[in-house]
Amino acid sequence: MGRHVVDLKPRWADMDAYGHVNNVTWLEYLQEARVDMFHAYTSDPGEGLLVEGVVVSRAVIDYKRPLVFRPDPVRIEMWVSRAGVASFTIDYEVLDRADDGSRIVYVLAQTVLVPVTLEDGRPRRLRPQERKVLEGLGDD
Amino acid sequence: MGRHVVDLKPRWADMDAYGHVNNVTWLEYLQEARVDMFHAYTSDPGEGLLVEGVVVSRAVIDYKRPLVFRPDPVRIEMWVSRAGVASFTIDYEVLDRADDGSRIVYVLAQTVLVPVTLEDGRPRRLRPQERKVLEGLGDD
Amino acid sequence: MGRHVVDLKPRWADMDAYGHVNNVTWLEYLQEARVDMFHAYTSDPGEGLLVEGVVVSRAVIDYKRPLVFRPDPVRIEMWVSRAGVASFTIDYEVLDRADDGSRIVYVLAQTVLVPVTLEDGRPRRLRPQERKVLEGLGDD
Amino acid sequence: MGRHVVDLKPRWADMDAYGHVNNVTWLEYLQEARVDMFHAYTSDPGEGLLVEGVVVSRAVIDYKRPLVFRPDPVRIEMWVSRAGVASFTIDYEVLDRADDGSRIVYVLAQTVLVPVTLEDGRPRRLRPQERKVLEGLGDD
Numbered sequence: 299m300g301r302h303v304v305d306l307k308p309r310w311a312d313m314d315a316y317g318h319v320n321n322v323t324w325l326e327y328l329q330e331a332r333v334d335m336f337h338a339y340t341s342d343p344g345e346g347l348l349v350e351g352v353v354v355s356r357a358v359i360d361y362k363r364p365l366v367f368r369p370d371p372v373r374i375e376m377w378v379s380r381a382g383v384a385s386f387t388i389d390y391e392v393l394d395r396a397d398d399g400s401r402i403v404y405v406l407a408q409t410v411l412v413p414v415t416l417e418d419g420r421p422r423r424l425r426p427q428e429r430k431v432l433e434g435l436g437d438d
Numbered sequence: 439m440g441r442h443v444v445d446l447k448p449r450w451a452d453m454d455a456y457g458h459v460n461n462v463t464w465l466e467y468l469q470e471a472r473v474d475m476f477h478a479y480t481s482d483p484g485e486g487l488l489v490e491g492v493v494v495s496r497a498v499i500d501y502k503r504p505l506v507f508r509p510d511p512v513r514i515e516m517w518v519s520r521a522g523v524a525s526f527t528i529d530y531e532v533l534d535r536a537d538d539g540s541r542i543v544y545v546l547a548q549t550v551l552v553p554v555t556l557e558d559g560r561p562r563r564l565r566p567q568e569r570k571v572l573e574g575l576g577d578d
Numbered sequence: 579m580g581r582h583v584v585d586l587k588p589r590w591a592d593m594d595a596y597g598h599v600n601n602v603t604w605l606e607y608l609q610e611a612r613v614d615m616f617h618a619y620t621s622d623p624g625e626g627l628l629v630e631g632v633v634v635s636r637a638v639i640d641y642k643r644p645l646v647f648r649p650d651p652v653r654i655e656m657w658v659s660r661a662g663v664a665s666f667t668i669d670y671e672v673l674d675r676a677d678d679g680s681r682i683v684y685v686l687a688q689t690v691l692v693p694v695t696l697e698d699g700r701p702r703r704l705r706p707q708e709r710k711v712l713e714g715l716g717d718d
Numbered sequence: 719m720g721r722h723v724v725d726l727k728p729r730w731a732d733m734d735a736y737g738h739v740n741n742v743t744w745l746e747y748l749q750e751a752r753v754d755m756f757h758a759y760t761s762d763p764g765e766g767l768l769v770e771g772v773v774v775s776r777a778v779i780d781y782k783r784p785l786v787f788r789p790d791p792v793r794i795e796m797w798v799s800r801a802g803v804a805s806f807t808i809d810y811e812v813l814d815r816a817d818d819g820s821r822i823v824y825v826l827a828q829t830v831l832v833p834v835t836l837e838d839g840r841p842r843r844l845r846p847q848e849r850k851v852l853e854g855l856g857d858d
Contacts (some may be wrong), residue, residue: 309610311740314730330589333590466731641775
């Protein structure tokens with residue numbers, strides 16, 4: 299299905315004392331985008347991927363450009379770049395589209411995610427159905 | 439001089455709906471540790487490294503273990519692992535020391551930092567004095 | 579003109595360890611709503627009300643009902659309940675509208691705001707034009 | 719016993735785009751102070767006051783003076799000003815002590831707190847033992 303797109307509205311409170319969206323806050327944006335994606339592709343909570351059942355094991359963020367608060371949302375494009383046996387990887391681009399169609403990129407990022415059991419939070423393997431959903435979320 | 443150590447007190451508000459310090463918040467902990475380190479090693483604000491004059495260009499975080507809120511501080515050990523021409527790298531270990539002296543590691547991380555001019559925020563080269571301070575902060 | 583309405587999207591990160599939007603976060607919601615309102619009614623930044631030029635001198639919040647995260651926005655209705663010489667008051671209701679039209683209220687609040695000079699942050703009197711804008715924002 | 723005192727270390731991240739501790743963040747400081755107080759006076763978690771079992775029903779904050787980030791803690795003095803049948807009130811003063819012993823007050827605040835059952839979060843009456851603890855925390 300290709301990239302999942304989330305339009306996220308910055309909050310004034312996201313700015314730090316420099317007047318920019320703080321480097322920490324970008325990681326919160328990625329978290330919100332994941333919640334959105336998991337809600338979108340998890341029709342059956344008993345079977346599929348659950349926000350509640352995934353923990354972040356690694357995050358890598360490249361900060362390309364500062365963002366000053368404005369009321370308009372930023373665009374988060376995300377896709378599953380790897381679906382392993384017991385973990386998967388999501389890649390992100392956070393950007394604006396300029397009037398001429400060009401892309402103004404603020405952040406490139408990658409998170410490794412591990413499904414865990416709901417009972418005790420232990421890592422578990424991806425279920426076949428989950429893997430199928432994830433493979434459909436690649437960047438075609 | 440070796441590792442710089444910061445004891446950071448968790449806040450109850452750092453926990454998310456899972457009851458753990460949120461993955462985003464750990465990046466805030468690293469930021470607070472940097473502020474502490476820059477304050478400690480910048481005696482002359484006109485000459486040396488300034489918190490105000492450094493931006494994060496890359497962050498890598500490995501989450502090793504969840505942390506539940508408790509009143510006691512966690513220990514952040516940090517050191518300069520690279521001092522380049524126009525950027526430098528700080529490595530971090532966030533941990534508790536158990537009673538038997540063993541280390542319980544929550545997070546390993548690395549941030550690439552770029553000094554910028556105070557006037558217009560443009561990247562600049564490290565000054566000789568700054569490089570000297572940074573080289574003294576390696577992990578001996 | 580009556581009430582100003584802001585639809586604010588909760589973030590997953592707004593929840594605390596109880597799984598509710600934290601009592602602190604509601605105050606952030608009010609702040610975001612003010613930023614929205616000031617942007618909406620300040621066409622001329624050189625003359626009118628500025629987000630940058632108003633500080634909160636008092637906040638009163640009544641928590642009526644907990645809110646669990648959901649992707650849908652909550653509705654913030656706000657109006658100017660008092661325009662004094664050197665301060666003014668905004669009242670807020672944060673709520674959902676149920677399908678039958680009834681209101682489910684989460685928070686009632688009030689903030690007293692003081693305009694300050696941009697140069698040195700000192701309190702100042704409301705300008706006639708500002709007062710006019712504020713008086714038009716009452717709850718008819 | 720009189721006032722309970724908490725020394726809370728500001729974080730750099732507490733500052734907003736004005737370079738001050740944000741008006742929202744002060745409410746977080748009060749929350750952290752409550753957690754500290756409840757931990758201090760709840761020796762037996764099965765019997766006494768529980769952080770987990772108290773919700774905020776009303777908060778009133780007067781902002782007296784802005785605070786710029788500094789590494790040193792601010793002092794929060796708090797006491798129980800009212801212990802009712804099914805709710806109680808805590809008053810707060812957030813301040814620095816100047817070298818000459820005078821007080822520099824940043825925030826005065828009051829929160830009304832309601833004990834709830836752990837099972838379903840419903841309001842309940844204060845237990846006799848809880849009331850006794852609370853009455854000992856008045857401002858002598």
